Amino acid sequence: MDEFSVELHEISKRFGQTTVVERISLRIRSGEFFSLLGPSGCGKTTTLRIIAGFESPDSGELLINGKLATHTPPQERDVNLVFQNYALFPHLTVEQNVAFGLEMQKLPRAQIRERVGKALELVRLSGLGARLPHQLSGGQQQRVALARALVTEPSVLLLDEPLGALDFKLRQEMQLELKRLQRDLKITFLYVTHDQEEALKMSDRLAVMHQGRVLQIGPPQEIYERPATRFVADFIGESNFLEGRVVHTAGRRAVVQIGPLQTNVFSDTPLQLHQRVTLALRPERIQLCLPDAGNGTWTGLVEELIYIGKETRYRVRLSPEITVTVSSPGASNGITVGERVGLTWDPQSLRPIEEYSA
Amino acid sequence: MSTRTLLWPGLVWLLLFFAVPVGIILVISLGQRAPDGTIRWGFSLDNYLRLLEPLYWTGPFWNSLGLAALTTILCLVLGYPVAYSIARRSAAVKHLLLFFVILPFFTNFLVRIYAWFILLRPEGWIAWLLRSLGLDLALLGSPVGVLIGLVYGYLPFMILPLYATLERFDFSLVEAAHDLGASRWQSFWKIIFPLSRPGVIAGAVLVFVPVLGEFITPKLLGGGKVPMFGVLIEEKFLGRVPDWPLGAAMALALMILVSLVLARYFQQLKESRWVG
Numbered sequence: 255m256d257e258f259s260v261e262l263h264e265i266s267k268r269f270g271q272t273t274v275v276e277r278i279s280l281r282i283r284s285g286e287f288f289s290l291l292g293p294s295g296c297g298k299t300t301t302l303r304i305i306a307g308f309e310s311p312d313s314g315e316l317l318i319n320g321k322l323a324t325h326t327p328p329q330e331r332d333v334n335l336v337f338q339n340y341a342l343f344p345h346l347t348v349e350q351n352v353a354f355g356l357e358m359q360k361l362p363r364a365q366i367r368e369r370v371g372k373a374l375e376l377v378r379l380s381g382l383g384a385r386l387p388h389q390l391s392g393g394q395q396q397r398v399a400l401a402r403a404l405v406t407e408p409s410v411l412l413l414d415e416p417l418g419a420l421d422f423k424l425r426q427e428m429q430l431e432l433k434r435l436q437r438d439l440k441i442t443f444l445y446v447t448h449d450q451e452e453a454l455k456m457s458d459r460l461a462v463m464h465q466g467r468v469l470q471i472g473p474p475q476e477i478y479e480r481p482a483t484r485f486v487a488d489f490i491g492e493s494n495f496l497e498g499r500v501v502h503t504a505g506r507r508a509v510v511q512i513g514p515l516q517t518n519v520f521s522d523t524p525l526q527l528h529q530r531v532t533l534a535l536r537p538e539r540i541q542l543c544l545p546d547a548g549n550g551t552w553t554g555l556v557e558e559l560i561y562i563g564k565e566t567r568y569r570v571r572l573s574p575e576i577t578v579t580v581s582s583p584g585a586s587n588g589i590t591v592g593e594r595v596g597l598t599w600d601p602q603s604l605r606p607i608e609e610y611s612a
Numbered sequence: 613m614s615t616r617t618l619l620w621p622g623l624v625w626l627l628l629f630f631a632v633p634v635g636i637i638l639v640i641s642l643g644q645r646a647p648d649g650t651i652r653w654g655f656s657l658d659n660y661l662r663l664l665e666p667l668y669w670t671g672p673f674w675n676s677l678g679l680a681a682l683t684t685i686l687c688l689v690l691g692y693p694v695a696y697s698i699a700r701r702s703a704a705v706k707h708l709l710l711f712f713v714i715l716p717f718f719t720n721f722l723v724r725i726y727a728w729f730i731l732l733r734p735e736g737w738i739a740w741l742l743r744s745l746g747l748d749l750a751l752l753g754s755p756v757g758v759l760i761g762l763v764y765g766y767l768p769f770m771i772l773p774l775y776a777t778l779e780r781f782d783f784s785l786v787e788a789a790h791d792l793g794a795s796r797w798q799s800f801w802k803i804i805f806p807l808s809r810p811g812v813i814a815g816a817v818l819v820f821v822p823v824l825g826e827f828i829t830p831k832l833l834g835g836g837k838v839p840m841f842g843v844l845i846e847e848k849f850l851g852r853v854p855d856w857p858l859g860a861a862m863a864l865a866l867m868i869l870v871s872l873v874l875a876r877y878f879q880q881l882k883e884s885r886w887v888g
Binding site for chain 2: 308337354358
């Protein structure tokens with residue numbers, strides 16, 4: 255088995271005047287659950303369609319299982335796609351839908367029947383084989399689409415927002431189920447989604463895409479804790495952005511002046527003295543404390559307070575120009591609008607990011 | 613106003629201009645031809661029994677059935693790729709191409725068939741071209757000429773319903789078929805064609821049924837040498853030796869046959885369970 259299931263080298267694709275995918279390079283490991291995450295129109299679906307063979311890239315190379323496949327027709331690729339709208343054949347029964355790929359391989363009838371039965375069992379649809387797609391619920395149709403794509407045992411399964419059409423509860427269930435399938439079958443899953451929570455929850459690694467480019471690749475924790483760009487920090491979770499200037503450096507540590515405030519920053523790459531810098535700080539990484547506690551804490555005025563059940567969100571004004579959002583679990587513990595509060599955080603949570611003008 | 617009230621104008625129209633005339637035809641068909649060519653009223657099934665005579669069975673009837681079937685098949689084979697190709701264009705190109713499909717309707721049918729009369733003449737350029745290719749084929753006054761005219765005349769009636777079906781077709785199904793290993797040929801026969809069946813059936817009915825009763829095209833391009841049922845009916849009413857009762861019986865027999873075809877059509881549509 256090759257180390258990489260899918261490799262993209264400098265893949266670009268334009269539609270007319272617009273560049274949809276711009277020089278994307280990715281290497282997806284065998285047996286990995288890899289997600290392409292980004293807002294709609296970021297090029298993630300086009301990238302998936304290039305891998306499936308429905309679009310031909312204008313430049314760059316695509317390798318599937320180590321073999322060049324840039325211009326191989328879709329029917330000859332060892333990848334199957336689960337379509338966003340499922341694309342079940344409406345005139346064929348569930349069994350016939352699942353059997354389709356095996357029939358194209360001209361396998362003996364008995365073997366087809368056996369494998370179809372197993373695939374339906376795998377997605378917990380045994381007993382519904384004789385139904386037509388329109389007689390099934392959305393969740394069941396989704397399972398048929400999965401079984402149909404998995405039954406031919408492709409080395410890579412491509413999934414294009416497969417849970418987008420399902421309601422919240424069912425989506426949660428299917429996320430776990432997909433993860434289970436992927437672990438049991440040890441197939442490479444390449445998952446396209448715009449739902450950051452879904453991507454963080456399911457992926458071994460993910461790539462964040464924006465405007466046809468890959469901004470950052472890494473495991474969920476790295477993407478969340480150490481976003482490389484402002485876009486990533488904002489799209490995945492939420493961030494407060496603080497703009498300042500470096501006034502003192504000492505190795506990996508620097509002191510940044512933000513308006514009237516100062517703070518310590520630790521950075522992987524040393525910051526330069528007098529450099530302008532943008533810092534990202536997640537609302538849930540800020541704790542409220544007593545005002546005027548000194549010791550690197552900041553003090554501000556609660557301007558707004560919203561209780562949303564699992565957490566309470568505060569808008570705290572630190573200076574006429576600077577406000578930050580803080581979220582802390584549970585109810586507000588007696589803090590009211592207009593009250594002065596102190597803010598504190600783990601210095602590791604405050605991260606300088608690349609100012610990416612997108 | 614209830615929706616039932618909306619039915620009335622149409623119902624009255626149908627009653628006056630369909631049910632009543634059919635009733636009149638039925639009454640005529642039960643009469644007899646008087647020696648002077650007028651109708652002698654009566655109540656006999658003689659005319660219908662006469663239809664079973666080989667004279668009607670062998671020639672005109674089979675000609676009509678055969679030509680209608682052949683026209684339908686040719687229209688399907690020629691029309692399907694056209695409809696498919698139009699359905700896959702961008703919206704602007706689609707509308708332009710559809711306009712070209714219905715453009716012939718802007719000209720009178722008779723005029724267009726006369727145009728074919730000129731094209732298919734032995735001294736016309738098509739015959740000349742065929743002759744220079746070594747094919748001495750009689751076009752005018754032969755079933756081939758009639759067939760050309762019929763296919764020409766009815767092709768749009770095949771293309772339009774096929775287009776309507778294919779235009780709504782979800783082509784991600786074709787991608788799914790390719791993805792699962794189907795060749796273009798396989799995805800056509802396993803996915804596209806079965807799913808376009810309602811359009812195929814509608815087109816087939818719209819071509820087959822009217823061609824069965826056609827008389828203008830065979831009369832002009834067949835030059836009386838290609839007897840078809842429709843021509844025979846027309847002659848019984850307007851010919852030199854009129855026989856209205858027999859003509860009426862023939863018209864009704866044809867109508868019953870067509871109704872049977874239509875009943876089969878609605879049956880087929882009902883079997884397309886996945887629709888709706």
